[in-house]
Amino acid sequence: MSDQVLAEIKNLHTYFYLAEGVVRAVDGVDLTIKAGRTLGIVGESGCGKSITALSLMQLVPSPGKIEEGEITYYQTIHQTESASTSNVIEITKLKPNSREMRAIRGNQISMVFQEPMAAMLPVRTVGAQIMEAIMLHQQVNKVEARERAIDILARAKLPNADRIVDTYPFQLSGGMRQRALSCNPDILIADEPTTALDVTTEAQILDLMRELQREYNMAIMYITHNLGVIAEMAQEVAVMYMGKVVEQTDVASIFRNPLHPYTQALLRSIPQLDDVMARAGQKKRLETIKGMVPDPYSVLPGCSFHPRCPQFMEGVCNEVEPAVIEVEPGHIVRCHLYASRSTKARAN
Ligand SMILES: Nc1ncnc2c1ncn2[C@@H]1O[C@H](COP(=O)(O)OP(=O)(O)O)[C@@H](O)[C@H]1O
Ligand SMILES: [Mg+2]
Numbered sequence: 001m002s003d004q005v006l007a008e009i010k011n012l013h014t015y016f017y018l019a020e021g022v023v024r025a026v027d028g029v030d031l032t033i034k035a036g037r038t039l040g041i042v043g044e045s046g047c048g049k050s051i052t053a054l055s056l057m058q059l060v061p062s063p064g065k066i067e068e069g070e071i072t073y074y075q076t077i078h079q080t081e082s083a084s085t086s087n088v089i090e091i092t093k094l095k096p097n098s099r100e101m102r103a104i105r106g107n108q109i110s111m112v113f114q115e116p117m118a119a120m121l122p123v124r125t126v127g128a129q130i131m132e133a134i135m136l137h138q139q140v141n142k143v144e145a146r147e148r149a150i151d152i153l154a155r156a157k158l159p160n161a162d163r164i165v166d167t168y169p170f171q172l173s174g175g176m177r178q179r180a181l182s183c184n185p186d187i188l189i190a191d192e193p194t195t196a197l198d199v200t201t202e203a204q205i206l207d208l209m210r211e212l213q214r215e216y217n218m219a220i221m222y223i224t225h226n227l228g229v230i231a232e233m234a235q236e237v238a239v240m241y242m243g244k245v246v247e248q249t250d251v252a253s254i255f256r257n258p259l260h261p262y263t264q265a266l267l268r269s270i271p272q273l274d275d276v277m278a279r280a281g282q283k284k285r286l287e288t289i290k291g292m293v294p295d296p297y298s299v300l301p302g303c304s305f306h307p308r309c310p311q312f313m314e315g316v317c318n319e320v321e322p323a324v325i326e327v328e329p330g331h332i333v334r335c336h337l338y339a340s341r342s343t344k345a346r347a348n
Contacts, residue, residue: 027243040234127165
């Protein structure tokens with residue numbers, strides 16, 4: 001069942017109320033997370049990627065707050081090999097520190113952070129954390145769970161897995177922690193997990209994530225500013241700009257047929273993409289995106305990309321907020337250029 005929906009984010013708004021003004025970090029985001037699939041979230045720094053992920057885990061840092069929207073988690077509890085029940089959990093209705101929310105965070109939705117040290121509970125051994133996840137999903141006793149935990153660590157290419165199982169996260173090096181971390185949740189959120197690592201370790205971590213995904217049908221939300229990594233890891237991509245998803249489609253379409261001028265600019269600005277672009281038949285043309293991301297307190301009328309957009313239309317883009325348009329099935333964009341190309345409009 002690789003298309004099973006595990007989580008749905010609907011109309012999510014997460015704001016920070018600061019003395020300087022309101023930061024609309026996440027401003028109406030819809031995303032669907034499916035078992036066995038990787039959803040890539042891409043965009044420049046500050047566009048709301050991390051806060052979207054932290055909202056899903058109820059870990060928005062103060063003074064941030066989920067203002068509006070729903071996050072539904074479809075939790076599966078395996079009772080025996082063949083029988084399971086499912087629970088529908090409204091994450092936004094749970095208190096961040098409630099037992100239920102902490103249990104979900106510890107076991108079923110976990111996150112590999114930019115700063116890996118913060119990601120594991122420092123007070124419990126690596127083994128205890130993995131065993132708990134295993135026992136929640138599979139009918140095994142402690143001894144078996146421990147063996148499986150050692151096996152998972154060994155396959156994560158950690159030396160002396162039988163010893164690491166009894167260590168605390170702070171006793172491991174950064175790279176080791178990254179590996180130990182990605183063990184066995186339903187949903188793994190990877191927030192620029194390899195930014196601080198060398199390329200060899202990065203390749204190993206990416207391989208490991210793919211392997212664990214195949215084995216456990218894990219869903220991955222992969223956050224990065226690097227479209228090259230997206231091409232390697234994800235099946236579906238959401239491009240974010242100033243708290244909104246401005247384009248979303250499958251990974252092939254984002255490279256072959258990028259619609260939003262922001263996506264097009266991102267693609268042109270990324271050097272690692274030469275190969276990917278060449279394969280997709282696009283010309284190699286490296287440039288930086290014009291202008292800067294506006295300050296986070298500003299609320300721009302119309303499309304928030306309009307001051308930087310090479311295809312800006314006066315009187316439209318700076319006045320009317322673009323609606324979500326489904327240009328072809330499964331390919332959505334928020335841009336006035338496509339106003340006449342909605343599949344819905346065409347169907348009428
Ligand atoms: N703790 C915080 N306090 C105030 N503003 C924050 C905080 N964390 C994030 N923000 C703001 O929210 C916006 C989105 O941030 P973030 O999701 O971290 O971006 P990304 O992960 O895409 O780089 C940014 O404008 C950022 O400045
Ligand atoms: Mg971030």
